Amino acid sequence: MSETFYITTAIDYVNGAPHLGHAYEKVITDVIARSRRSLGREVFFLTGLDEHGQKVQQAAAAEGRDPQAYCDDLAVAWKAMAARLDLTHDDFIRTTEERHRSTVQTLLAKLHREGRFTTGTYEGWYSYKEETFLTEKDRLPDGTFPAVYGDVTPLTERNYFFPLREHQEWLIQHLEDHPEFIQPDFRRNEVLGFLRSETLEDLCISRPKSRLSWGITLPFDTDYVTYVWFDALTNYISVPAARGDPGITGILGLPGIAGAPSLWPAVHVIGKDILKFHAVYWPIMLRVAGIPLPRQILAHGWWQKDGQKLSKSTGNVVDPMAVIDEWGVDAFRYYVTRELDLGADGNWTDAGFAARYQAELANGLGNLVNRSLKMLVSYRAGRVPRPSGDLQAEARAAVQATREAYDGFRLQGALQATWELVTRANKFVEETAPFKMAKDPAKAARLDEVLYALVETCRILAVMLWPVIPGTSARIYQQLGLETAPDRWVSTEWGGLAEGHAVREPQALFPRKDLAKP
Numbered sequence: 001m002s003e004t005f006y007i008t009t010a011i012d013y014v015n016g017a018p019h020l021g022h023a024y025e026k027v028i029t030d031v032i033a034r035s036r037r038s039l040g041r042e043v044f045f046l047t048g049l050d051e052h053g054q055k056v057q058q059a060a061a062a063e064g065r066d067p068q069a070y071c072d073d074l075a076v077a078w079k080a081m082a083a084r085l086d087l088t089h090d091d092f093i094r095t096t097e098e099r100h101r102s103t104v105q106t107l108l109a110k111l112h113r114e115g116r117f118t119t120g121t122y123e124g125w126y127s128y129k130e131e132t133f134l135t136e137k138d139r140l141p142d143g144t145f146p147a148v149y150g151d152v153t154p155l156t157e158r159n160y161f162f163p164l165r166e167h168q169e170w171l172i173q174h175l176e177d178h179p180e181f182i183q184p185d186f187r188r189n190e191v192l193g194f195l196r197s198e199t200l201e202d203l204c205i206s207r208p209k210s211r212l213s214w215g216i217t218l219p220f221d222t223d224y225v226t227y228v229w230f231d232a233l234t235n236y237i238s239v240p241a242a243r244g245d246p247g248i249t250g251i252l253g254l255p256g257i258a259g260a261p262s263l264w265p266a267v268h269v270i271g272k273d274i275l276k277f278h279a280v281y282w283p284i285m286l287r288v289a290g291i292p293l294p295r296q297i298l299a300h301g302w303w304q305k306d307g308q309k310l311s312k313s314t315g316n317v318v319d320p321m322a323v324i325d326e327w328g329v330d331a332f333r334y335y336v337t338r339e340l341d342l343g344a345d346g347n348w349t350d351a352g353f354a355a356r357y358q359a360e361l362a363n364g365l366g367n368l369v370n371r372s373l374k375m376l377v378s379y380r381a382g383r384v385p386r387p388s389g390d391l392q393a394e395a396r397a398a399v400q401a402t403r404e405a406y407d408g409f410r411l412q413g414a415l416q417a418t419w420e421l422v423t424r425a426n427k428f429v430e431e432t433a434p435f436k437m438a439k440d441p442a443k444a445a446r447l448d449e450v451l452y453a454l455v456e457t458c459r460i461l462a463v464m465l466w467p468v469i470p471g472t473s474a475r476i477y478q479q480l481g482l483e484t485a486p487d488r489w490v491s492t493e494w495g496g497l498a499e500g501h502a503v504r505e506p507q508a509l510f511p512r513k514d515l516a517k518p
């Protein structure tokens with residue numbers, strides 16, 4: 001099994017602009033990737049775009065454009081978002097890239113050769129809007145189909161199918177034997193419940209080109225393109241394949257690359273709405289192809305705003321770029337990571353965001369760093385005194401608890417554990433009142449101890465916070481006069497600041513905002 005910690009996000013549909021939900025998923029995945037790197041692991045972080053399908057074909061046509069050119073333009077905006085969010089992805093896959101197309105076709109050809117697909121004629125109802133076949137079960141009591149499906153038309157169509165039924169038992173067994181495979185537990189139980197109570201239908205894997213041309217051609221029938229999931233899910237292996245991962249190339253019969261990294265299997269971070277595809281279809285596709293199953297699937301919750309679904313049509317949206325313009329990227333990263341436990345749904349309120357910014361970032365962390373450095377500059381000309389041990393035990397406990405939380409993907413818990421130290425250190429300032437001590441020469445030695453404890457705590461906090469607010473961590477290190485980056489967990493060891501080291505004049509990390517502003 002690969003030593004690299006390979007982590008992926010869902011690949012976003014390219015139609016439309018990125019919103020809070022997309023940004024959230026990418027940020028938490030980045031936090032996990034950074035935390036593993038900080039802890040010394042080799043990490044490979046993949047994100048990207050899902051560019052095929054009817055919606056893209058229609059959106060491009062509506063603008064009178066070629067779908068590839070349409071995707072190329074939108075991809076620029078999505079990649080800009082990734083950069084703006086400070087993501088540390090190692091690759092960005094677009095499903096219209098040749099390296100992806102060739103892996104999808106290789107996989108399909110292999111499964112076809114091995115007799116894994118069947119053909120069948122579908123006769124029923126079709127929703128163009130949702131690109132899905134509907135059955136009588138989908139009708140409302142009044143006989144119509146729900147409005148989300150738009151115009152529903154009768155359709156008779158021959159397609160290729162992937163039978164899933166025969167895989168149900170081993171998949172149930174796998175979920176039972178590997179409780180960590182799907183996290184959080186309540187999501188795993190949902191999948192298990194579904195698998196135990198329903199019989200898996202054959203998965204339709206094709207669309208005739210006469211109806212949908214914007215897709216990857218089936219290598220064994222050029223009248224068809226492959227439909228959604230065989231295309232989208234395969235991104236997780238097409239990047240390892242293109243990079244020569246021997247665990248994938250060997251199985252798919254692709255050319256090897258000497259010294260290529262072993263990436264697969266991955267940890268997939270996805271939203272709860274696409275859990276079934278990742279936890280049921282994807283493992284079956286992999287198993288049938290002879291590829292090891294994913295390491296883990298982490299299903300996050302969904303955001304609403306002000307208790308309502310995010311929706312462009314009603315204007316109930318949060319534009320991550322606008323929030324970042326106003327508050328800074330770290331405030332955004334902090335809020336979304338701190339607000340939700342992985343798996344839980346969230347509710348964005350502007351007031352809640354501003355309150356956390358003010359209380360936790362500006363008055364909590366920002367104030368601690370600012371006053372600790374200010375006092376050192378004022379009372380000791382910015383020179384670090386001899387190491388002392390105040391706050392050392394508290395720092396060690398917080399480091400330990402934060403690390404355990406990161407290990408268990410409890411990102412909210414990690415921030416809570418870190419903030420115990422922020423709060424404790426701010427309290428320590430009130431308790432020891434260094435500003436009073438500074439007036440009394442007899443207390444000089446004690447003041448040295450207090451000042452050391454404070455600046456060293458700030459330094460350790462910078463390291464602990466790097467996965468979530470990397471820019472702020474780097475600024476704390478700069479203000480501490482350190483040349484290195486706060487990106488190594490080992491530097492949480494107490495005593496990193498040496499006696500005599502010179503810090504800089506502090507600058508506000510989180511400028512206070514006028515909350516009265518409408």
Ligand code: MSP
Nearest residue numbers: 010011012013021022050232233270271301302303
């Ligand atoms: N293209 C598919 C995924 C293919 S993965 C092989 C897709 N795209 S999407 O753009 O609709 O969604 C991308 C991700 O964003 C999904 O994981 C989805 O759950 C997440 N979110 C979309 N809206 C969301 C919220 N309102 N809140 C949180 N995450 C949400 O599905």
